[in-house]
Amino acid sequence: MKLQFAERPERSLARQVILPLAAVVVTLGITSTAVVGAGANPLTAFRKILFTPLSSRFGWFEMLVSATPLILTGTAVVVAFSCGYYSIGAEGQLTAGAITATWVGIRLGGWPTPLAIVAMVGAGALGGVLWALPPALLRVRFGIDEVVTTLLLNPVATLVVSGLLNGPWRNSTTHYPESDPIAGPARLPRLFDRSRLHLGLILAVAVAVAVWFVLSRTVTGLRARAIGQAAHAARFAGLRVERTMLGAALASGAIAGLAGMNDVAGTQFKLSEGLADGKGYTGIVIATLAGLTIVGVVGGAILLGLVKMGSTSASRSLGVPSQIAEIITGCLLLVTVALMVLKRYRIRLVRGGGRR
Amino acid sequence: MSTADPAQAVAAGGEPTEHPGSPPAAAVRMSGIVKRFPGVVANDGVDFAAALGEVHALLGENGAGKSTLSNILTGLYRPDEGRIELDGRAVHFDSPRDALAAGIGMVHQHFRLVPTFTVAENVALADPHGIGRRQVRHLRQELAAMGAHYGLAVDPDARVWQLSVGEQQRVELLKALHRGARVLILDEPTAVLTPQEADALFVTLRAMVAEGRTVVFISHKLHEVKAVSDRVTVLRHGRTVGTVDTASCTTTDLARLMVGRDVVFRRAERAHPVDPAAAPLMRVRGVSAVNHRGQPAVRQAGFELRPGEILGVAGVAGNGQRELAEAITGMRRPTAGSIEVGGSPVRLGSVRAAHAAGIAHVPEDRLHTGLAPSLSIASNVVLTAYRRPPASRGPFLDRGYIRRHATELMSRFDVRAPGPDTPVRLLSGGNVQKVLLGREFASDPKVLVAASPTRGLDVGAIETVRRLLVQAADEGRGVLLISEDLEEILALSDRVLVLYEGRIVGDVPAADATAERLGLLMGGGAVSRDVG
Numbered sequence: 001m002k003l004q005f006a007e008r009p010e011r012s013l014a015r016q017v018i019l020p021l022a023a024v025v026v027t028l029g030i031t032s033t034a035v036v037g038a039g040a041n042p043l044t045a046f047r048k049i050l051f052t053p054l055s056s057r058f059g060w061f062e063m064l065v066s067a068t069p070l071i072l073t074g075t076a077v078v079v080a081f082s083c084g085y086y087s088i089g090a091e092g093q094l095t096a097g098a099i100t101a102t103w104v105g106i107r108l109g110g111w112p113t114p115l116a117i118v119a120m121v122g123a124g125a126l127g128g129v130l131w132a133l134p135p136a137l138l139r140v141r142f143g144i145d146e147v148v149t150t151l152l153l154n155p156v157a158t159l160v161v162s163g164l165l166n167g168p169w170r171n172s173t174t175h176y177p178e179s180d181p182i183a184g185p186a187r188l189p190r191l192f193d194r195s196r197l198h199l200g201l202i203l204a205v206a207v208a209v210a211v212w213f214v215l216s217r218t219v220t221g222l223r224a225r226a227i228g229q230a231a232h233a234a235r236f237a238g239l240r241v242e243r244t245m246l247g248a249a250l251a252s253g254a255i256a257g258l259a260g261m262n263d264v265a266g267t268q269f270k271l272s273e274g275l276a277d278g279k280g281y282t283g284i285v286i287a288t289l290a291g292l293t294i295v296g297v298v299g300g301a302i303l304l305g306l307v308k309m310g311s312t313s314a315s316r317s318l319g320v321p322s323q324i325a326e327i328i329t330g331c332l333l334l335v336t337v338a339l340m341v342l343k344r345y346r347i348r349l350v351r352g353g354g355r356r
Numbered sequence: 357m358s359t360a361d362p363a364q365a366v367a368a369g370g371e372p373t374e375h376p377g378s379p380p381a382a383a384v385r386m387s388g389i390v391k392r393f394p395g396v397v398a399n400d401g402v403d404f405a406a407a408l409g410e411v412h413a414l415l416g417e418n419g420a421g422k423s424t425l426s427n428i429l430t431g432l433y434r435p436d437e438g439r440i441e442l443d444g445r446a447v448h449f450d451s452p453r454d455a456l457a458a459g460i461g462m463v464h465q466h467f468r469l470v471p472t473f474t475v476a477e478n479v480a481l482a483d484p485h486g487i488g489r490r491q492v493r494h495l496r497q498e499l500a501a502m503g504a505h506y507g508l509a510v511d512p513d514a515r516v517w518q519l520s521v522g523e524q525q526r527v528e529l530l531k532a533l534h535r536g537a538r539v540l541i542l543d544e545p546t547a548v549l550t551p552q553e554a555d556a557l558f559v560t561l562r563a564m565v566a567e568g569r570t571v572v573f574i575s576h577k578l579h580e581v582k583a584v585s586d587r588v589t590v591l592r593h594g595r596t597v598g599t600v601d602t603a604s605c606t607t608t609d610l611a612r613l614m615v616g617r618d619v620v621f622r623r624a625e626r627a628h629p630v631d632p633a634a635a636p637l638m639r640v641r642g643v644s645a646v647n648h649r650g651q652p653a654v655r656q657a658g659f660e661l662r663p664g665e666i667l668g669v670a671g672v673a674g675n676g677q678r679e680l681a682e683a684i685t686g687m688r689r690p691t692a693g694s695i696e697v698g699g700s701p702v703r704l705g706s707v708r709a710a711h712a713a714g715i716a717h718v719p720e721d722r723l724h725t726g727l728a729p730s731l732s733i734a735s736n737v738v739l740t741a742y743r744r745p746p747a748s749r750g751p752f753l754d755r756g757y758i759r760r761h762a763t764e765l766m767s768r769f770d771v772r773a774p775g776p777d778t779p780v781r782l783l784s785g786g787n788v789q790k791v792l793l794g795r796e797f798a799s800d801p802k803v804l805v806a807a808s809p810t811r812g813l814d815v816g817a818i819e820t821v822r823r824l825l826v827q828a829a830d831e832g833r834g835v836l837l838i839s840e841d842l843e844e845i846l847a848l849s850d851r852v853l854v855l856y857e858g859r860i861v862g863d864v865p866a867a868d869a870t871a872e873r874l875g876l877l878m879g880g881g882a883v884s885r886d887v888g
Contacts, residue, residue: 217752217753217755218748218751218752218753219748219752220751222738222742225735229730230724230727230731232725233727234728234739236717236725236726237707238711
């Protein structure tokens with residue numbers, strides 16, 4: 001069966017291409033039980049989720065709209081992980097970026113659009129940086145584990161949003177717990193008529209390409225990769241490990257913050273509760289699935305963007321809960337991590353048979 | 357207990373047990389073993405057979421296939437082809453657990469012990485049936501008895517982290533014996549031992565084979581193989597060169613089998629004698645440093661290093677060598693003292709400052725401290741030089757230059773690898789060291805601090821590395837050679853310092869340095885020792 005994939009785990013081709021594909025296949029296999037549990041035919045459901053959306057122009061554009069913030073969070077995670085900084089904080093940094101972008105966005109009425117967009121980008125990045133700063137400082141100064149601190153700050157960001165929306169930022173006309181809409185010039189321009197696809201996609205791809213360039217072609221990238229691969233050897237070679245790691249942590253925060261800005265300025269036009277919606281965590285799934293490559297991140301973001309929007313439409317037509325998207329995403333992470341372990345320790349699942 | 361009964365050890369594995377009526381000639385027989393890794397055939401039809409009651413040495417250069425073969429025998433790898441027989445019965449190991457159950461034990465070069473557990477607890481962990489608190493008490497008596505019997509005395513209640521490396525190795529041996537290992541594989545067991553500890557280990561191994569166990573002794577140290585083994589199987593390039601009776605050949609014969617040519621270590625020829633009147637290149641004054649537990653490790657060390665001089669630093673492991681090297685190279689901030697290079701003081705505790713002053717460092721742990729194992733050769737080679745042209749222009753790496761530079765270094769230092777993009781972790785020990793030396797030499801250093809630069813390397817690579825060190829001195833650099841290998845110190849140094857408990861207790865010119873004299877100093881001068 002599928003176990004044959006594990007027969008040649010040491011090839012680099014297998015590592016880069018077959019492994020993620022195997023992860024997707026295994027994941028669909030496992031999640032089909034959930035679909036059956038919801039009373040639907042898994043084949044129909046997966047066709048609705050993965051292929052039906054691609055039969056229309058609208059579907060293609062919506063897939064890219066969903067993928068845009070995931071490209072950013074995935075890239076943010078690649079930046080941190082490449083430098084050996086295991087931040088789980090993209091979710092909170094995204095939320096923080098959304099808060100600062102909203103604060104600025106509401107005040108940009110009457111600005112010229114290009115200038116307003118620059119201000120929004122700056123605001124989003126700044127929010128992410130601020131949220132990433134305390135754990136990063138704790139890590140490089142005192143060696144406090146960043147996995148725990150970044151993770152714990154995520155719900156804090158959610159609660160800050162909740163506090164703002166139920167307090168000072170409550171919508172002044174509707175009194176719903178959501179912010180006032182941001183000003184027109186602060187909204188990211190649409191790329192095509194009759195579609196929500198907006199400038200954020202180009203921004204996200206540009207950031208991803210820039211990160212790829214920095215990591216693979218510059219002095220800074222070499223430094224970061226060396227530290228991520230062998231911090232001890234990097235210190236021995238005279239690299240300033242703490243400074244570089246701090247830089248990577250903050251850059252990662254900035255990119256995650258941009259994802260928050262992207263949501264506020266690209267699709268929502270306001271701050272609302274549940275805005276992050278797991279996109280930060282999904283970034284970790286994507287980066288892991290991609291083996292920390294940028295090409296992989298873009299591909300993975302598009303795939304999971306498709307799953308996200310496909311599940312929404314499938315839930316309507318089939319009665320399958322739209323949470324199937326989260327089940328697929330979570331399952332994909334577990335399967336990916338499991339497959340990596342299999343690869344690393346050369347454990348083969350060949351039971352019976354095949355013995356000479 | 358399951359200590360010494362082979363039949364019981366087999367039965368514990370759940371394998372069908374045919375009770376052998378008469379003991380077969382070979383306890384272990386591996387025939388036609390082939391193991392391929394992507395791009396490499398690590399074992400290419402290896403034949404190996406070890407008899408009951410013998411110490412059988414497995415000799416070969418790094419990369420000859422010794423580790424692969426032992427990993428196959430211990431169940432870590434599965435062979436692509438070939439068969440393994442134990443006592444004449446074909447066996448398949450799907451995991452190390454199967455091999456252990458069949459009575460094959462291994463003592464790895466890096467120990468697999470829980471540092472915070474006691475000796476008895478560590479042995480209990482290895483028990484196939486698991487052991488409760490009450491049985492641990494029984495176990496302590498058993499350990500004491502085994503310790504006395506085999507010369508493996510260790511306090512069963514000592515915590516492993518408190519033990520010396522030699523004692524930890526004894527715990528590994530006790531673990532294997534407790535599990536009823538009939539075939540014991542030791543992977544370069546003496547690499548971490550003092551000469552005295554090594555001698556004690558050899559006595560233990562003889563006692564073990566005397567009662568019918570089989571010991572497979574992996575090494576590339578010829579004199580040890582000569583001293584301890586009954587027979588030797590030599591591997592070269594993944595193939596069996598032959599199996600010989602140890603008594604029938606000399607170390608020169610073995611060296612020739614191993615590398616396919618004659619290799620003799622002798623005192624290195626030097627182009628220029630050291631000028632004793634020359635101004636010192638490096639002056640170290642009153643340097644003290646503490647180890648990672650905060651205890652004093654180097655006490656008031658002071659010496660001068662002249663241009664063109666190879667200054668050996670001898671000492672038993674753990675007498676402050678590592679801390680001294682780290683203090684000089686900026687990895688560790690000294691608590692007192694000063695260091696000058698070329699007459700100007702070096703800022704202490706900064707690797708960058710040490711580099712800038714012209715101090716290069718080849719550390720003991722070359723693969724993990726010296727290099728980043730998963731990065732390519734090219735990336736590693738520029739790791740200290742990436743900041744400046746020509747490796748980079750402004751913020752951008754010049755990848756063309758970096759590749760050319762790495763390729764050039766690879767040919768100059770005879771690094772054997774598919775190309776500059778090969779990750780360093782795929783290289784053999786000798787090639788790793790050559791990459792590191794190439795990188796450090798490329799910065800044109802005034803002083804080279806080399807810590808155990810040939811440890812774990814094969815004969816060919818040892819020759820190359822030593823030649824490079826001599827060449828560095830002949831070019832007028834100062835070389836500080838820190839090594840526990842007396843033979844190496846004697847072969848290369850112009851002058852020898854001896855470290856004992858962090859103090860320099862001897863400063864001996866090469867002409868007066870003999871193994872006996874240095875050995876005495878290394879032991880603190882208190883006890884007379886028979887070294888070398």
